[in-house]
Amino acid sequence: MPTKKLSLEALARVEGEGSLELFLHDGKVETARLRIFEPPRFFEAFLRGRAAAEVPDIVARICGICPVAYQMSAVHALEHGLGVVVDGPLRLLRRLLYCGEWIESHVLHIVLLHAPDFLGYPDAIAISRDHRAEVERALALKRAGNEIVRVLGGREIHPINVRVGGFYRLPSPAELSALRARLERAREEAVALLRWVATFPMPEYQRDYEFIALRHPSEYPMNEGEIASSRGLSLAPEEFDTAFEERHLPHSTALYCSLRERGSYLVGPLARYNLNFDRLPPSIQAHAREAGLGPTCHNPFQSILVRSVEVLFACEEALRLLSLYEPPEAPALPLPRGAGEGHAATEAPRGLLYHRYRFDAEGTIEQARIVPPTSQNQASIEEDLRLLAESLLALPEESLRARCEQAIRNYDPCISCSTHFLRLRIHGR
Amino acid sequence: MSNPPRPRLAVWKFASCDGCQLSLLDCEEELLALAEKVEIGYFLEASRKTLPGPYDLSLVEGSITTPEDAERIQEVRRASRKLVTIGACATAGGIQALRNFARIGDFLSAVYASPEYIQTLDRSTPIAAHVPVDFELQGCPIHRFQLLEVISAFLSGRSPAIPHYSVCLECKRAGHPCVLVARGTPCLGPVTHAGCGAICPGYARGCYGCYGPMESPNPPSLSLRWRALGASERDLHRVFRTFNAAAAPFRRESEAHAD
Ligand code: SF4
Ligand code: SF4
Ligand code: SF4
Numbered sequence: 001m002p003t004k005k006l007s008l009e010a011l012a013r014v015e016g017e018g019s020l021e022l023f024l025h026d027g028k029v030e031t032a033r034l035r036i037f038e039p040p041r042f043f044e045a046f047l048r049g050r051a052a053a054e055v056p057d058i059v060a061r062i063c064g065i066c067p068v069a070y071q072m073s074a075v076h077a078l079e080h081g082l083g084v085v086v087d088g089p090l091r092l093l094r095r096l097l098y099c100g101e102w103i104e105s106h107v108l109h110i111v112l113l114h115a116p117d118f119l120g121y122p123d124a125i126a127i128s129r130d131h132r133a134e135v136e137r138a139l140a141l142k143r144a145g146n147e148i149v150r151v152l153g154g155r156e157i158h159p160i161n162v163r164v165g166g167f168y169r170l171p172s173p174a175e176l177s178a179l180r181a182r183l184e185r186a187r188e189e190a191v192a193l194l195r196w197v198a199t200f201p202m203p204e205y206q207r208d209y210e211f212i213a214l215r216h217p218s219e220y221p222m223n224e225g226e227i228a229s230s231r232g233l234s235l236a237p238e239e240f241d242t243a244f245e246e247r248h249l250p251h252s253t254a255l256y257c258s259l260r261e262r263g264s265y266l267v268g269p270l271a272r273y274n275l276n277f278d279r280l281p282p283s284i285q286a287h288a289r290e291a292g293l294g295p296t297c298h299n300p301f302q303s304i305l306v307r308s309v310e311v312l313f314a315c316e317e318a319l320r321l322l323s324l325y326e327p328p329e330a331p332a333l334p335l336p337r338g339a340g341e342g343h344a345a346t347e348a349p350r351g352l353l354y355h356r357y358r359f360d361a362e363g364t365i366e367q368a369r370i371v372p373p374t375s376q377n378q379a380s381i382e383e384d385l386r387l388l389a390e391s392l393l394a395l396p397e398e399s400l401r402a403r404c405e406q407a408i409r410n411y412d413p414c415i416s417c418s419t420h421f422l423r424l425r426i427h428g429r
Numbered sequence: 430m431s432n433p434p435r436p437r438l439a440v441w442k443f444a445s446c447d448g449c450q451l452s453l454l455d456c457e458e459e460l461l462a463l464a465e466k467v468e469i470g471y472f473l474e475a476s477r478k479t480l481p482g483p484y485d486l487s488l489v490e491g492s493i494t495t496p497e498d499a500e501r502i503q504e505v506r507r508a509s510r511k512l513v514t515i516g517a518c519a520t521a522g523g524i525q526a527l528r529n530f531a532r533i534g535d536f537l538s539a540v541y542a543s544p545e546y547i548q549t550l551d552r553s554t555p556i557a558a559h560v561p562v563d564f565e566l567q568g569c570p571i572h573r574f575q576l577l578e579v580i581s582a583f584l585s586g587r588s589p590a591i592p593h594y595s596v597c598l599e600c601k602r603a604g605h606p607c608v609l610v611a612r613g614t615p616c617l618g619p620v621t622h623a624g625c626g627a628i629c630p631g632y633a634r635g636c637y638g639c640y641g642p643m644e645s646p647n648p649p650s651l652s653l654r655w656r657a658l659g660a661s662e663r664d665l666h667r668v669f670r671t672f673n674a675a676a677a678p679f680r681r682e683s684e685a686h687a688d
């Protein structure tokens with residue numbers, strides 16, 4: 001019967017998409033290997049020869065969950081190459097757009113993907129049978145994030161309104177005032193979400209990570225800042241290559257990015273929070289403390305709490321930005337012609353996202369380089385798994401696997417499928 | 430539970446960005462209601478619980494780009510009563526079909542330091558090139574209301590009410606001023622499949638064709654119009670070669686203009 005082949009077992013042939021191998025020696029986990037086998041899609045290759053103006057539409061398609069992040073890093077890198085600085089209300093609108101993506105992407109991850117691990121359900125639909133109000137409220141909050149992206153971006157997935165130099169069209173006053181009303185409610189929903197998540201049982205686990213995130217002189221970082229680390233690194237985005245290197249290992253289609261001579265590091269909400277707690281408004285800091293967080297946090301499982309704090313922050317920040325907005329004269333700045341090379345790093349919901357483009361005088365892309373957060377975290381994920389699995393080896397395999405899946409999801413890796421079906425292989429037991 | 434058995438739904442992913450299946454999770458208001466009407470048998474983006482086939486309805490996202498996936502789609506088809514492709518990747522090969530016009534070795538070495546680790550096909554092909562497909566929903570990404578319409582149509586055994594006319598009709602209905610006529614902005618709306626609600630003209634820009642070709646489009650005549658607005662051969666070559674590059678009418682038109 002061919003249909004029987006599609007059982008859980010046989011589907012492991014997709015192993016591909018995500019499997020974890022643990023190599024044991026003398027009862028210790030020597031190596032943990034997370035195999036990612038997303039089919040390669042070759043964006044950096046086919047961006048060559050495209051017009052710079054097409055780049056925001058194309059790079060959006062790298063990820064349906066965080067297209068704004070790809071668009072933001074791309075437009076900033078291209079503008080950097082052209083020597084253009086988008087400031088004032090246009091900069092504000094971009095930050096507002098990013099707030100929308102943080103909200104919808106974080107809530108998607110918190111409620112639909114990660115909460116089931118903590119509460120012991122297979123999915124959020126099952127959670128909703130016992131906690132209907134919480135799940136419905138969270139989905140409404142996610143909707144509010146999507147609303148921001150839809151108004152400013154034209155649609156939630158692969159926005160069409162982002163362009164090099166600004167936007168195609170500015171939001172109307174009516175659109176903005178509807179958003180403001182919606183966000184007032186979202187702020188309440190975000191407080192409730194944070195309080196709910198604070199009740200989740202938290203596994204005890206700490207690790208001394210090197211955190212990497214943007215650091216801005218006055219803001220909690222989104223679109224701009226220096227690349228900073230918890231061990232003293234501080235560089236401009238154009239210096240990315242001096243500190244980081246990407247390697248290609250046989251067991252994964254994702255490249256591994258690491259710090260030269262230092263190895264693994266961590267990007268994402270936990271890194272942003274640890275490096276930028278002082279940039280959160282006092283009211284948000286107070287909510288974080290009430291939820292049980294200090295100014296630093298080294299337990300990766302608490303990333304779900306940190307993410308919830310960032311959702312609340314993004315709601316407040318969006319309201320603040322809306323109150324400051326004055327329509328600019330034009331939806332986009334005029335762009336000079338000329339060849340150039342530009343770099344930018346922004347804070348995708350999942351962490352630092354670096355882009356570099358070189359283009360000729362016609363604006364045709366000659367070279368593109370994109371380093372997504374997941375490839376930066378991959379080495380760190382494997383290290384977490386190695387350390388964590390060691391303490392859990394006595395558990396039945398099913399519980400071990402569940403805990404490993406939960407640990408991978410701490411990173412909210414952008415390989416959704418691989419993290420929902422993990423094939424566990426233990427060698428040497 | 431004493432409820433009658435619900436139809437079993439599965440969602441599969443091949444080479445894609447997850448955007449189309451995300452459209453289902455973006456149905457925030459309808460999601461919990463839908464979950465009561467169908468039994469989610471396989472949807473890794475939403476649940477780690479998997480139920481065995483056969484599935485009453487399989488939604489397939491993504492294109493076929495690896496030897497393993499070419500086999501896996503056969504299994505998915507065998508396990509599915511009805512199979513619907515969602516999005517430009519599954520329906521037309523997606524943006525990753527840009528490889529079809531290049532030498533794959535060049536692409537591999539441009540992205541990977543050790544291309545020998547990568548197993549990939551030199552073409553990205555739509556699902557229908559491998560197995561029979563019951564319905565193709567266009568769009569990059571698909572529209573979530575169209576997706577809900579397709580799901581309810583298949584669950585109740587009727588054909589989905591998805592129009593095959595062009596974006597222009599939706600644009601007129603929405604009352605947008607025509608960017609082509611009023612501003613001289615090149616627009617692909619006249620040859621592009623409806624479904625998005627004419628978003629781009631509503632944002633003062635031309636359509637770039639993310640919903641793929643409409644039924645019987647006339648790209649050559651639109652190209653003449655674009656030329657009159659100052660588009661170069663190279664522009665036309667590229668504009669038809671994006672998210673639906675391998676869909677025949679767009680591929681032919683792209684090939685008619687030199688890079
Ligand atoms: S069709 Fe577009 S939105 Fe859908 S999976 Fe493919 S790239 Fe993503
Ligand atoms: S703006 Fe584009 S889609 Fe709208 S009517 Fe004009 S050509 Fe058609
Ligand atoms: S590119 Fe065309 S089909 Fe796609 S959203 Fe814009 S108007 Fe709609």
